[in-house]
Amino acid sequence: MAPAGLDPTLTTAALAALEAALNRALALDPAGQRQLAGLAGRTFAIECTSPVVHVYLQPGAERTRLLGYYDGPVTTRVRGSAADFAQLAGASDPAATLINGNLVLQGDSAPLIELQGIIGRLDLDxxxxxxxxxxxxxxxxxxxxxxxxxxxxxxxxxxxxxxxxxxxxxxxxxxPPRLEVEDFYGDVQALQQRVERLQSRLERLRKRIRSAGQ
Amino acid sequence: MSDKRTTHFGYREVDEDAKAGLVANVFHSVAGRYDLMNDLMSGGIHRIWKRFTIELSAVRTGQSVLDIAGGTGDLAAKFADIVGPTGRVVLADINESMLNVGRDKLLDHGYQGNLEFVQADAQYLPFPDDSFDCVSIAFGLRNVTDKALALRSMLRVLKPGGRLLVLEFSKPVNPLLEKAYDGYSFRVLPFMGRLVAGDSDSYQYLAESIRMHPDQDTLLGMLEDAGFVNCEYHNLTGGVVALHRGFKA
Missing domain, CATH: 1.20.5 (Single alpha-helices involved in coiled-coils or other helix-helix interfaces)
Incomplete structure (x- = not known):
């Protein structure tokens, strides 16, 4: 849906230009286009919160469509800021970015990860x-x-x-380097588990002492 | 005093029976250069308005669509792409010349199988009740003699839950834009019509018929009176054009 107050002519024109550029680029990578065709029939809703832009992406066998309005069922809906989407687009591990990032995801995540992979692997000739x-x-x-x-x-x-x-x-x-940080987090987590175990043992002991005293 | 009912043809009052013939003459005259003139007159923006119409139609694979006053087939071609081989698109136009131009153009572009061409009057659509998932009429309703009758006919052929889309020139919401638009319509359009299509009278009629067409809210009321529900409209390009949508309950 177009941002409130903006003439639909402007948003529709922008989407038409973007769609034409996207399809022209996809035509330069037939392998990528074939992979995208595998996602035909799916609809991805991309809801950017800042700036407010809602776009629906529909991959097809021959063309990928970008829509500003869509009433039908959506396969995957992703909501977040432009920075969050940029992070996902460039992520080497999109699944981890989806789990740990600020993007809000509704629906099936597998086709979205597949779409991100296809876009990331595009090799334009x-x-x-x-x-x-x-x-x-x-x-x-x-x-x-x-x-x-x-x-x-x-x-x-x-x-x-x-x-x-x-x-x-x-x-x-x-x-610190990434491995060092991960090792440190691992140690902290192990220590936390040991403290929790110790706490439950203390609790058990306390209960036993209380019941022995009665 | 004549007991014949009259209607408007541009700024002229004419007998209701005569309007269809007069409109037919206009479109016989402009059919050959219709696409070129549309691009010139709107600066290509009519393609954006039609794209927005397609988006709001929410037409999907396998559905059936009736495009009334489909002219040279811009919307019908897009609908045919979307509904695919399992769907059905009917391009209807009352004007034989426009229908011939549209049919030749679409066949030349390889459209076949899911596309039919029917010469039909929007007021008396020759289709069974509950036939279509979507009915569209782009820049055609203002030329229809009895708009209320046409809207009721469109409602009849729609399936329950189906939607009607009316894309039509309307009233600009900004007074400054309205003034500029008036100047453009009555000075530039007929001049361009004379230059490109060799016919300034037809384009003078187009400008006049746009002014005589009901504004956004009046047309919305007409849709509701015809029996459509959840009616709404979207102003495009500052209200120069409006897209009305209504559903059959």
């Missing part, structure tokens, strides 16, 4: 449209150049992230 416009030779060369640039950029960014993480954890010691 930019060569086809370039070849169509520029011809085989020039199109292929430009695509190769772009691929090399893209893979160099990805490698540089992942290397930068790794080095930044290492500096924060190991050199500056600003935050």
């Amino acid at each position: 930019w060569e086809a449209p370039l070849v169509n416009v520029l011809g085989d030779v020039a199109g292929h060369q430009l695509a190769q150049f772009l691929r090399a640039g893209f893979s160099a950029g990805t490698a540089a960014s992942s290397s930068l992230l790794r080095q930044l993480e290492e500096f924060i954890h190991e050199e500056a010691r600003l935050t």
Whole structure:
């Protein structure tokens, strides 16, 4: 549903443009499109609370539809802020993000995790449209150049992230490494269980002393 | 004094029997350039209005849809995609020229199997009671001679729980927008009609018929009077167009 007060013409136009861009992108990854077709017949309701935008996503065999209004049954409804959705979109473990994050989920979570996986694995083939416009030779060369640039950029960014993480954890010691934190949480949990067990033993002993004194 | 009932044809008062023929002449004249003129006149926004109509129709696979005054088949094509091979879409138009243009266009685009074409008057729909899950009429109701009779006919052919969608020009909610819209309708539209379709009179009629069409609340009352329930309307583009929706109980 459109945000209150906004002319439906604007929201419908924005969704139409987004849907066209999404389907154009999906056409560049036939494998991803085939996987999405497996979700045909499902409807995902995405309810963003800030900014307030409600969108219904319907994957189809040939086209994926984005709707502002939908009256039928919804497979999965997800509610949260734009930041929460961005976190889910980029998550390496979407199930953990859904459980631990701020997103509110209603309905079947499995198709949503599948959808997130398909979107995350999209591998767009930019060569086809370039070849169509520029011809085989020039199109292929430009695509190769772009691929090399893209893979160099990805490698540089992942290397930068790794080095930044290492500096924060190991050199500056600003935050403990993940494994250390998990180990610490494990110890705390074990200690908590031992305290609870000790408390129940004390309780049992107290009851026994009380009954012996009577 | 004549005892014949009259109705409006644009700003003119004409005999009720004559209106259908006059409207038919307008659409015979514009049929060939109808799509092009729609795009030019609305700046392409009519596609957004129709997309919103499709969303509110909530039509699903396997359902049956009647698109009245379907003209060149914009809505019917979208409905045919949604209902799929197990569904049924009927494109109905009273005007033979418009129906021919729509049929040729849709067949050329590969639509067949779930699509039928029927020349029919919206006031006397030639379908059994309770036939359709959804009935739509986009930019057609204002040309109908007896709108109340047409609405009752649409209610009759809808299945219980089915919905009617009326997409039609309406009254802008902002007075400034209304002034600008008036200027556009009575100066620019006939000029464009003369330039592109070689027919300024038909586009002058279109502008006049829009002004004579009931406003949002009046049409809402007409839907309720015809027997529709849970009626509502959505203003689009500041009320230049309104989408009315009603359900059959």
